Amino acid sequence: MSERPESYESAVERLEQIIDRLDSGQAGLRETLDLCREGRELVTYCASELDAVGEGLQELRLDELAAKLEQPTPSGQSRGE
Amino acid sequence: MGSEQISIAATDGDAGPKLPGPFGVGRYAKTLRDELRKRARVRLIGEVTGLRHTPKQTYFELRDAEGAVPCTIWADELERLELPEGALRDGAEFVAAGGPDYFIGSAVSSPGFSFRVTHLRLAGEGDLLARLDALRKQLRAEGLFELQKQLTRPRLPKTLGVVTAESGAARRDLLAGLRRRGWAGTVIWAFAPVQDRRAAPSITASIQELAARPEVEAIVITRGGGSLADLWAFCDETLCRTVAMLRVPVISAIGHERDSTLIDDVAAIACSTPTHAAEAAVPLDCVGARRGLERCAASLLRAGEGAVGARTRHLAALARGPARALKRERVALNQKTREIRASAERGLGERTAFQRRIALVVLDRAVRRAAGAEARSRREALRRAEVALRAHEPERTLERGYALAEDAAGEPVTSAADAIAAGRVRLRFADGGVGANIEANGGEG
Numbered sequence A: 001m002s003e004r005p006e007s008y009e010s011a012v013e014r015l016e017q018i019i020d021r022l023d024s025g026q027a028g029l030r031e032t033l034d035l036c037r038e039g040r041e042l043v044t045y046c047a048s049e050l051d052a053v054g055e056g057l058q059e060l061r062l063d064e065l066a067a068k069l070e071q072p073t074p075s076g077q078s079r080g081e
Numbered sequence B: 001m002g003s004e005q006i007s008i009a010a011t012d013g014d015a016g017p018k019l020p021g022p023f024g025v026g027r028y029a030k031t032l033r034d035e036l037r038k039r040a041r042v043r044l045i046g047e048v049t050g051l052r053h054t055p056k057q058t059y060f061e062l063r064d065a066e067g068a069v070p071c072t073i074w075a076d077e078l079e080r081l082e083l084p085e086g087a088l089r090d091g092a093e094f095v096a097a098g099g100p101d102y103f104i105g106s107a108v109s110s111p112g113f114s115f116r117v118t119h120l121r122l123a124g125e126g127d128l129l130a131r132l133d134a135l136r137k138q139l140r141a142e143g144l145f146e147l148q149k150q151l152t153r154p155r156l157p158k159t160l161g162v163v164t165a166e167s168g169a170a171r172r173d174l175l176a177g178l179r180r181r182g183w184a185g186t187v188i189w190a191f192a193p194v195q196d197r198r199a200a201p202s203i204t205a206s207i208q209e210l211a212a213r214p215e216v217e218a219i220v221i222t223r224g225g226g227s228l229a230d231l232w233a234f235c236d237e238t239l240c241r242t243v244a245m246l247r248v249p250v251i252s253a254i255g256h257e258r259d260s261t262l263i264d265d266v267a268a269i270a271c272s273t274p275t276h277a278a279e280a281a282v283p284l285d286c287v288g289a290r291r292g293l294e295r296c297a298a299s300l301l302r303a304g305e306g307a308v309g310a311r312t313r314h315l316a317a318l319a320r321g322p323a324r325a326l327k328r329e330r331v332a333l334n335q336k337t338r339e340i341r342a343s344a345e346r347g348l349g350e351r352t353a354f355q356r357r358i359a360l361v362v363l364d365r366a367v368r369r370a371a372g373a374e375a376r377s378r379r380e381a382l383r384r385a386e387v388a389l390r391a392h393e394p395e396r397t398l399e400r401g402y403a404l405a406e407d408a409a410g411e412p413v414t415s416a417a418d419a420i421a422a423g424r425v426r427l428r429f430a431d432g433g434v435g436a437n438i439e440a441n442g443g444e445g
Helices: A008-024 A029-052 A062-070 A074-080 B025-037 B075-081 B125-141 B169-180 B200-212 B237-245 B262-266 B274-281 B286-392 B394-399 B416-422
Strands: A058-061 B042-053 B057-064 B067-074 B093-103 B112-122 B159-164 B186-191 B218-223 B250-254 B404-406 B424-429 B432-437
Touching (some): A008 A029, A008 B286, A058 A062, A062 B186, A062 B200, B025 B093, B042 B067, B042 B125, B057 B075, B067 B093, B075 B112, B093 B125, B125 B262, B159 B200, B169 B186, B169 B218, B169 B274, B186 B200, B218 B274, B237 B262, B250 B262, B394 B404
Parallel strands (some): A058 B186, B218 B250
Antiparallel strands (some): B042 B093, B057 B067, B424 B432
């Protein structure tokens, strides 16, 4: 991918622009091939973003996360001991 | 120190030794108390804190986000009010009527200001709404309602922070809503006592902690329905100011009635139910998005293949073009040849006819010319024949004096015998004829 999209939203927006341009039939061969390649990269990116929120909901507790942060590191413990 | 009148009215002048007094402090305290008691009696609304009972009086403070006032009420007055058992407690919202007072103290007791309460009642919905309305106006005037709404909410967040009760139905409904969206990212739960009207500080702290985590892209605050008093924690000024200032979008789903709590006003978006909050937190329907993505991929494939295919066909057509053009030209050439031939034949015929006509004219003229010469020749010959003929005409002989004998039929009588036989002849002279009877021997004699 020539440039990674900033977000899923920007990727989808660009993808819609590409589809519109291709559907217009005004793109030449070189532009069409370039747009198709860019579009396929965006589709891959969007699919990976969807996969990232599609592999099983993970539930964390803020208090536990905070407790982990507050725990002294093993090295710190050894120094303390 | 003397009988000089004490005035606690505002005075101008030196801040030092030239001020009135010095007065006895007890006298001043009494004067101060008397002046304060002249102040307007009002009603205050706030949350009861520091409740303390003594045999004579009950002490407490009324607080809100902006400040507090120490209050006292005589025990007997409190008893006459017949408040519900346990109603007057810390954290309860009360309306107190009374006025400022000052306990002057004594040699053994400390003085102090208090709001002398003469009537006390639990704050009702109307009181809360009035406070809420005033606070809402204030926050709106400060522009705090718009800050969250200007934030960009991600359509597909990977991590959500949620503030709710651990065992509440709101948690279950929110999760169900997220699953219906096809979303299965990470939820960080910040469980807080959202049913407690004094939970605002705890909720505020949870929100701040969630917002401090960089992976959290949106925060949902939710709890089930209840009265305004039940939801009062979500009208807390500090909580609402905190939410307004966050750079992470906050989605509120408090109770079932929109706009009943102040946090709904300051949040990026207010939802009526946890299910609605799930949709607002993850605006993208992941299931639909996957289908849409598949359509996009197919569309791109079609466009790519179509562009190449169409151009390939076009090129193939172009490649066949020269032969086709040659054939077309050949056909056209043949056609032209036929046309030229036909035209030439037509032209030749016309020219032949024309030449024929010319030849005829020429011939005619030649004939005419030839005919003229022949005629002249013939006329000459004829003239010569005529001359010759005229030389032999009987009239010419007659003119020379001869006579022509003719019988009755006009036939020439050329012998004597014929004349005798005719008996009578006609003698034609040059100047006319005469009859003559023939006599035998008449001439010889």
